[in-house]
Amino acid sequence: MRTADLFVFGLKALGGARLRTALMLLSMTIGVGAVVMLTALGEGARRYVVESFSDLGTHLLIVLPGRSETTGTAPPMMGETPRDLTLNDAIALGRGRDVEFVAPLMIGSAPASSGGRLRDLTVVGSTWELQPVRHLRVRQGGFLPRGDADRASPVVVLGEKTLKELFGNQNPLGAWIRLGDRRFRVIGVLEPLGQSVGTDFSDIAIIPVASAQALFNSSSLFRILVQAKGRERIPKAREFILDTIRARHEGEEDVTVIAQDALLSTFDGILRALTYTVGAIAAVSLAVAGILIMNVMLVAVSQRTQEIGLLKALGASQRQVLGLFLAESALLSVLGAFTGLLAAQGVIWGVARLYPAFPIAAPLWAPIAAASVAVASGLLFGWLPARRASRLDPVLALAGG
Amino acid sequence: MIRLEGIDRSFQVGGEWVHALREISLEIPAGDYVAIMGPSGSGKSTLLNVIGLLDRPDRGRYLLGGVDAAGLTEEGRADLRRDKIGFVFQSFHLISRLTAAENVELPLVLAGTEPRVREARVAELLQQLNLSDRARHRPDQLSGGQRQRVAIARALAMRPAVLLADEPTGNLDLTSGREVVEILEGMNAKGITLLVVTHDPAIGGRAHRRIRMVDGLVEEGA
Numbered sequence: 001m002r003t004a005d006l007f008v009f010g011l012k013a014l015g016g017a018r019l020r021t022a023l024m025l026l027s028m029t030i031g032v033g034a035v036v037m038l039t040a041l042g043e044g045a046r047r048y049v050v051e052s053f054s055d056l057g058t059h060l061l062i063v064l065p066g067r068s069e070t071t072g073t074a075p076p077m078m079g080e081t082p083r084d085l086t087l088n089d090a091i092a093l094g095r096g097r098d099v100e101f102v103a104p105l106m107i108g109s110a111p112a113s114s115g116g117r118l119r120d121l122t123v124v125g126s127t128w129e130l131q132p133v134r135h136l137r138v139r140q141g142g143f144l145p146r147g148d149a150d151r152a153s154p155v156v157v158l159g160e161k162t163l164k165e166l167f168g169n170q171n172p173l174g175a176w177i178r179l180g181d182r183r184f185r186v187i188g189v190l191e192p193l194g195q196s197v198g199t200d201f202s203d204i205a206i207i208p209v210a211s212a213q214a215l216f217n218s219s220s221l222f223r224i225l226v227q228a229k230g231r232e233r234i235p236k237a238r239e240f241i242l243d244t245i246r247a248r249h250e251g252e253e254d255v256t257v258i259a260q261d262a263l264l265s266t267f268d269g270i271l272r273a274l275t276y277t278v279g280a281i282a283a284v285s286l287a288v289a290g291i292l293i294m295n296v297m298l299v300a301v302s303q304r305t306q307e308i309g310l311l312k313a314l315g316a317s318q319r320q321v322l323g324l325f326l327a328e329s330a331l332l333s334v335l336g337a338f339t340g341l342l343a344a345q346g347v348i349w350g351v352a353r354l355y356p357a358f359p360i361a362a363p364l365w366a367p368i369a370a371a372s373v374a375v376a377s378g379l380l381f382g383w384l385p386a387r388r389a390s391r392l393d394p395v396l397a398l399a400g401g
Numbered sequence: 402m403i404r405l406e407g408i409d410r411s412f413q414v415g416g417e418w419v420h421a422l423r424e425i426s427l428e429i430p431a432g433d434y435v436a437i438m439g440p441s442g443s444g445k446s447t448l449l450n451v452i453g454l455l456d457r458p459d460r461g462r463y464l465l466g467g468v469d470a471a472g473l474t475e476e477g478r479a480d481l482r483r484d485k486i487g488f489v490f491q492s493f494h495l496i497s498r499l500t501a502a503e504n505v506e507l508p509l510v511l512a513g514t515e516p517r518v519r520e521a522r523v524a525e526l527l528q529q530l531n532l533s534d535r536a537r538h539r540p541d542q543l544s545g546g547q548r549q550r551v552a553i554a555r556a557l558a559m560r561p562a563v564l565l566a567d568e569p570t571g572n573l574d575l576t577s578g579r580e581v582v583e584i585l586e587g588m589n590a591k592g593i594t595l596l597v598v599t600h601d602p603a604i605g606g607r608a609h610r611r612i613r614m615v616d617g618l619v620e621e622g623a
Contacts, residue, residue: 005510016498310494313455314508315483315559317476394455398494 001320010327017300021332024289024296028336028374029343031289034282035370036344036362042275044351044360049271051359053264059100059231060133060260061238063093063224063245083249084220087209091149092244093226098237101129101227104149106212112205114166114177121162122204123179125212133225136201141173141188144208152210156184160192160202179205180215234259279366283373289336290377293329297385301325301392308389309397322390329382330375337374341367402431402594403452403563408461410447421447422458423617431562434586434595436608443614445598446567452596453565454482466562483512487556487593489585491568493548495540501551502527502536508558526554530584546577553584563594570604582607 014021065085090104106125111118130136131143143157156177163172172186184207192202213219228237238257246253301308311321344362351360410422421444429435437445450456451463454470463470466485470478495504502523509519527533530550540548549569556564566585570578582604589595597604605611613620 001511001513005513009510012498012503306494307496310496311507311511312479313453313482313488313494314511314555315479316511317479319476320479320511395450398455398490 001323006323006327007331009324010331013300013304013324013328014331020296020299024293024332025336025339027289027292028286028333028378029340031282031286032337032340032370032374033343033347034285035279035373036341036366037347038282039275039279039366040344040348040360040362042271042278043363043366044358046268046271046275047359047361048357049267050264053260053267059228059234061226061228061234061241062258062260063226063241064256064258065220065223066254066256083252083254085224085255086219086221087150087213089245089248090209090221090224092248093224093241096226096237096240096244098228098233098240099226100229101133101225103127103130103133103225103227104209105130105222105225106209106216106218107222108212108216110180110215112162112166112177112179114175117166119162119165121179123212123215124204124206125209125215126206127209130206130225133227134201137191138188139191141186143188144206145187149208150210151208152214153208154182154184154211155187155208157188157190157206158186159190159204159206162203162205163189177205179207182211182215184211231261234261275363279369283370286370286373286377289374290333290381293332293378294381294384296332297325297329297382298388300328301385301389304389305392305397306400308392309394309399312392312394313398318390321392322386325386325389326379326382329378329386333375333378333382336378337371340374341371402433402466403427403429404462404464405452406462406464408448408451408458408463410444410451410456410458420617422451425461425617425619427612427619429594429596431594432589432592434589434609435597436605436611437596437598437614438600438602438605438611439614440600444617445614448614449565449567449596449598452563453486453488454478483508484559485562487559487561487564489549489552489556489564489566489569491571493540493545493552493572495548495551495555497540500537500539501532501543501547504540504551505554505558507555512559522558523554526557530554544577545573546580549573549577549581550584553581553588557588561593563596564588566595566597568599569597570599570601578604 063085065083087104090102093099094102103126108123109120110123112121113119124130126144127149128144128146131138136143138157141157144155145153156179158166158172166172166177167175172189175186176183177186178184190201207215209221226237226241228234238259241257242253242255245255308321311324316324344367348360348362351358405425405427408422408425411418411420413419425448437448439445447456451458454465458471465481468481470481473481496507499507505526506519506523509522514522524533527536530553532547532550532554535543535547535551540551543551564585569581569585573581585595585597586607597608599605
């Protein structure tokens with residue numbers, strides 16, 4: 001028998017039991033679709049996190065006030081609060097040989113007003129170095145001016161959304177806005193960058209760190225971002241930071257330094273594992289679909305007993321009958337896998353359109369693995385019914401038993 | 402052509418052993434027209450199934466066209482069945498989802514014949530059996546006589562040497578039955594060996610030779 005005829009016969013047989021075929025295809029479609037969609041979501045989450053962290057720069061070290069103890073002795077008896085990080089700490093860190101940029105960060109909230117419009121804003125105090133460290137791009141005007149970090153000039157750089165809310169479509173450059181009880185001149189507008197871990201950069205106002213200290217009447221920094229001169233210099237930079245802070249804080253190592261790099265690979269690993277897990281759970285539905293194929297094919301074999309007897313009377317060998325029924329299972333699983341991939345692609349496309357910021361995408365292995373598992377389970381579970389068909393006694397089969 | 406020597410066949414039906422064929426020896430030369438008659442349960446269908454290689458005898462020798470069927474594997478028997486034997490059944494056994502032409506084509510498909518050759522052969526057969534205008538109809542759109550004619554066309558597709566018909570008119574009215582018998586006899590006239598199982602004496606009377614079966618034994622009639 002020619003292979004093409006084998007599949008044509010199988011297609012006609014499937015066409016002869018439309019409802020059953022449609023239900024089978026549906027279950028395969030759901031199985032394959034689920035594997036691809038769920039891995040795409042997992043992969044999307046992984047990319048989202050990785051991309052967000054990459055926005056921060058990968059040679060980045062984050063200095064947080066306070067020490068997170070993972071080893072060591074019992075806590076000190078005397079109550080001890082960590083010293084604040086100050087602007088002078090940040091300036092001292094800037095002297096390191098392995099340090100390229102230091103951006104002190106202060107974050108607070110302040111009421112902003114301009115021409116009668118009033119709104120609460122997230123205000124970030126920093127220096128010009130925040131721009132290279134966070135890869136910020138300026139759309140109009142300029143960023144914070146270079147110069148001494150402790151100079152409190154009354155200038156502000158606005159995020160995209162803040163700008164719209166305060167100025168509508170007017171040109172904001174050179175205009176004055178009021179933040180709290182102080183006035184600031186708008187010198188620049190940021191390009192929309194989207195979400196960056198923790199902060200939505202379109203929804204803020206950036207002012208010099210010294211101005212922020214005055215505005216919030218506080219000298220303690222939220223954190224200090226330090227960019228090393230290269231990836232390989234991160235350990236040295238970290239050592240320098242700890243040495244410097246210890247020297248400045250009377251021998252206490254009361255800060256935590258997080259390497260962006262390590263954090264990134266940790267998250268990457270966790271989310272990758274999560275994607276595999278979710279994919280494997282979805283693969284269970286493929287096994288279920290495989291068992292459904294077996295069930296349906298067993299029903300087909302018992303409903304088509306007479307046909308099998310006839311085929312044998314017409315000279316079909318056991319191998320041919322086996323082949324005919326296996327071809328049907330194979331067609332079911334291949335078609336199901338195909339529609340499943342299409343459905344998954346459709347959903348992924350839809351999600352990508354609805355949430356453009358979420359980088360949903362199936363990793364290349366997902367559709368390949370899903371389709372091959374589907375076809376393999378179709379053949380595996382189709383084997384038993386096909387073998388049963390091939391072994392039917394022709395005389396009994398023709399009699400309908 | 403067909404030679405049976407001491408064929409024995411028994412099987413279990415509902416816990417009881419039925420001795421369907423007892424020491425049957427029979428010779429049917431090529432081109433013969435034989436009616437196998439007898440009451441139901443006498444073993445005539447079993448005999449037909451053994452001759453048609455659908456059933457294997459427990460004992461005895463069966464030679465078909467000089468080939469010893471007992472020595473063949475399952476696959477070998479399937480090949481022999483495909484090439485040498487055409488079946489016509491009482492209940493037609495057409496596949497309901499296939500058209501008349503596709504049903505006729507089936508043996509050729511199983512044999513792996515080229516599509517172009519198949520097409521020509523099917524057209525020829527349908528024409529021969531006066532079914533050309535029914536080629537695209539499914540069995541449920543055909544009358545009983547037409548269905549049996551499709552089944553005969555299918556049986557003839559591989560140009561078999563032997564045509565085995567098990568009560569071919571059993572499900573047909575008189576007119577269609579007569580038509581079907583005439584077609585079968587026409588094939589016999591062209592040289593095909595024809596074996597008909599029937600309990601209709603009118604059909605049995607037309608055969609060149611009659612075999613009566615009673616309780617698994619053969620009684621040769623006139």
